[in-house]
Amino acid sequence: MALDIKICGLKTDQAMAAALAGGASHVGFIFFAKSPRYVEPAEAGRLREAARGRALAVAVTVDATDAFLDGIVERMQPDMLQLHGSETPERVAELKARYGLPVMKALPLGEASDLDRMEPFIGIADRFLFDAKPPKGSELPGGNGVAFDWRILAGLDGGVDYMLSGGLNAANIGDALRLANPPGIDISSGVESAPGVKDPALIEQFFRAVRAARDDRAA
Numbered sequence: 565m566a567l568d569i570k571i572c573g574l575k576t577d578q579a580m581a582a583a584l585a586g587g588a589s590h591v592g593f594i595f596f597a598k599s600p601r602y603v604e605p606a607e608a609g610r611l612r613e614a615a616r617g618r619a620l621a622v623a624v625t626v627d628a629t630d631a632f633l634d635g636i637v638e639r640m641q642p643d644m645l646q647l648h649g650s651e652t653p654e655r656v657a658e659l660k661a662r663y664g665l666p667v668m669k670a671l672p673l674g675e676a677s678d679l680d681r682m683e684p685f686i687g688i689a690d691r692f693l694f695d696a697k698p699p700k701g702s703e704l705p706g707g708n709g710v711a712f713d714w715r716i717l718a719g720l721d722g723g724v725d726y727m728l729s730g731g732l733n734a735a736n737i738g739d740a741l742r743l744a745n746p747p748g749i750d751i752s753s754g755v756e757s758a759p760g761v762k763d764p765a766l767i768e769q770f771f772r773a774v775r776a777a778r779d780d781r782a783a
């Protein structure tokens with residue numbers, strides 16, 4: 565089975581080059597002002613050019629207004645929107661219609677019953693991104709480097725298309741793949757040397773770890 569890999573929170577040409585060289589299927593840009601990964605829409609538009617035809621460019625927003633999203637869509641030309649706030653199913657449907665773009669809805673998970681949150685979005689969101697709940701005191705809804713218990717995904721219906729995210733890194737990706745067998749994975753702080761600073765060597769190391777884990781499972 566193919567595995568989608570999203571490297572999120574890109575801000576530099578070097579990080580983008582490492583993500584593409586490793587074989588990322590998705591590259592993410594953060595449009596949340598409080599994030600150390602925030603990037604201006606026009607700069608994201610410049611960076612995303614390298615990904616055209618190679619990886620899908622994802623605009624990550626949090627309860628964004630139409631006006632803010634209009635600017636992002638115009639300047640960055642994303643292939644996909646990731647909604648990482650408390651957007652309702654109605655809002656997801658509205659934005660899909662407004663921009664004609666697929667939407668990945670992020671949902672925070674802590675325990676198996678949190679998967680019930682997915683139900684109202686089925687048939688509306690194109691994909692889910694399952695992330696850990698932010699730790700107390702964090703101002704960020706995502707990008708906290710915190711993992712949840714991946715075993716709660718193991719019983720999911722095979723028809724649910726999602727990315728597993730939250731606290732992934734080169735050391736734990738093998739366990740995550742083994743326990744949840746996800747169709748996609750997403751990583752941000754696990755390939756950073758400091759908050760918001762992507763490290764091309766860590767990106768390369770992460771892809772190596774993913775390949776090694778998949779080779780082990782195929783053997």
Ligand SMILES: O=C(O)c1ccccc1NCC(=O)[C@H](O)[C@H](O)COP(=O)(O)O
Pocket residue numbers: 572573592594596599600601624625626648695704705706707708709710729730731732750751752753754
């Ligand atoms: O990364 C951020 O700073 C961020 C801020 C606000 C909303 C979402 C954000 N990140 C979204 C992502 O898709 C991250 O890759 C995901 O939460 C996993 O992050 P990490 O645990 O650091 O790998």
